[in-house]
Amino acid sequence: MHAVALSGLSASSDATRNRRQIAIWLLACCALVFSMVVLGGVTRLTGSGLSMVEWEPISGVLPPRDDAAWEAEFARYRESPEYRKVNVGMTLTEFKTIFWFEYAHRLLGRALGLVFILPLLYFWLRGKIERSLVPKLVLVFIIGGLQGLLGWYMVKSGLIDNPHVSQYRLAAHLMVAIAVYGYMLWIALGLLGHPRVPAAASTAVERGALKRLALFVTFLILLTVLSGAFVAGLKAGLAYNTFPKMGDAWIPAGLLALDPLYRNFFENIVTVQFQHRLLATLVLLSVLLFWFLARRQAFSPWARFGSHLLLAMTLLQVGLGIVTLLLYVPIPLAAAHQANALLLFTVALFANHTWRTA
Numbered sequence: 001m002h003a004v005a006l007s008g009l010s011a012s013s014d015a016t017r018n019r020r021q022i023a024i025w026l027l028a029c030c031a032l033v034f035s036m037v038v039l040g041g042v043t044r045l046t047g048s049g050l051s052m053v054e055w056e057p058i059s060g061v062l063p064p065r066d067d068a069a070w071e072a073e074f075a076r077y078r079e080s081p082e083y084r085k086v087n088v089g090m091t092l093t094e095f096k097t098i099f100w101f102e103y104a105h106r107l108l109g110r111a112l113g114l115v116f117i118l119p120l121l122y123f124w125l126r127g128k129i130e131r132s133l134v135p136k137l138v139l140v141f142i143i144g145g146l147q148g149l150l151g152w153y154m155v156k157s158g159l160i161d162n163p164h165v166s167q168y169r170l171a172a173h174l175m176v177a178i179a180v181y182g183y184m185l186w187i188a189l190g191l192l193g194h195p196r197v198p199a200a201a202s203t204a205v206e207r208g209a210l211k212r213l214a215l216f217v218t219f220l221i222l223l224t225v226l227s228g229a230f231v232a233g234l235k236a237g238l239a240y241n242t243f244p245k246m247g248d249a250w251i252p253a254g255l256l257a258l259d260p261l262y263r264n265f266f267e268n269i270v271t272v273q274f275q276h277r278l279l280a281t282l283v284l285l286s287v288l289l290f291w292f293l294a295r296r297q298a299f300s301p302w303a304r305f306g307s308h309l310l311l312a313m314t315l316l317q318v319g320l321g322i323v324t325l326l327l328y329v330p331i332p333l334a335a336a337h338q339a340n341a342l343l344l345f346t347v348a349l350f351a352n353h354t355w356r357t358a
Helices: 002-045 067-078 083-087 091-127 131-156 167-192 204-234 261-267 269-295 301-326 331-356
Strands: none
Touching: 002 091, 002 167, 002 331, 067 083, 067 091, 067 301, 091 131, 131 167, 131 331, 167 204, 167 261, 204 269, 261 269, 269 301, 301 331
C-alpha cells in the first residue's frame, strides 16, 4: 500500500512538473509573438514593410552578404511601386535602413516557428503532453503557419500598383496574431493555475454578473484593437490631431460620406478615427464599471489584483492614445500604444481567468 501511494504521488508530481514546463514554453512563445506584433508595428511606422519584395521562406533566412547582393536586392526594390511612387531617388544606404526592419520581422517569425515546433516535438515524443492538450497545440501550430502566409498576402497588396498595404489584410494579420497569442496564454494560465484562496460570501448572481462583464470588456478591447488596425492602415491618426473634439466639432463632417454605408467604417478616415475614439471611451467606461463592482465584492486576492491591474493598464492605454494623437503619431509613442494594447488584452485575459475561479 505504501509503495502504491508513493507511486501515485510520484506520478502526480511528474504531471505537475510537465504542465509547468509546457506552460513556461507557451509563455516564451507568447513573448515572441508579442515581440513580433511590436516589431511589425515599428516596421509599418517606419515605412519598411514593403522593402522586401519577394517571399523566400528558406533562402531568405540569410540577408545580402556583399555589395553585389545588396545591389541586386535594391534593384528588385526599385521595380516596386513604393520606390517609383514614394521613395524615388532613395539611396542604397537609406534602403538598407528599411530593409533591416522588415528582415528582422521575418527572421523573428522564423525563430518563433522553431521555438514552437522543436519543444512541441520534444514534449510529444517524451509523453509529457496530456492527451486533451495535443489537439490544442496542433491547432496553434497550424494557425501560426497560416499566419506567415497571411503576412505575405498582406505585403503583396502593396506590391501591385498602390504602394500601401490593404487595411483589411493588415487588420486580419494583426487579429490572427492576437488570437494565437491569446489562445496560448489562456492554455498556459490553465496549466499554471494560481493559489486557490477561498472567496468570501457572495451570491452566484454577483459572481456570474462580474464574469460576464469581464468577458464583455475583453470583447470591447479586441474590437478597439481591430479598429486601431484600420486607423493604422489608413493613417487616420494623422487627421484631426485634437482631443476631445475632432477639429472644432464633437461629431465631424463627412462621417458617413461614402456609399454604401458600411464602407465608412473601414475606408473613411474620419469615421475610422471617430469609431476608434468611441470604442476606446466605451472600454474605459466598462473597465471603470467592472473595477467599481469588483472592489465591492470580497473575492480572492488574485481576482482583486486582476481588476486593479486592468484599470491601471486601461488608463495608461487611453493616455498613450491621446498623447500619440496630439503629437502627430511619433514612432516611439505609436509603437508604445500598440504594445500596450496587447498588454491590456493580456491583463484582460488574466482578469477573466482569475474571476473564473474566484
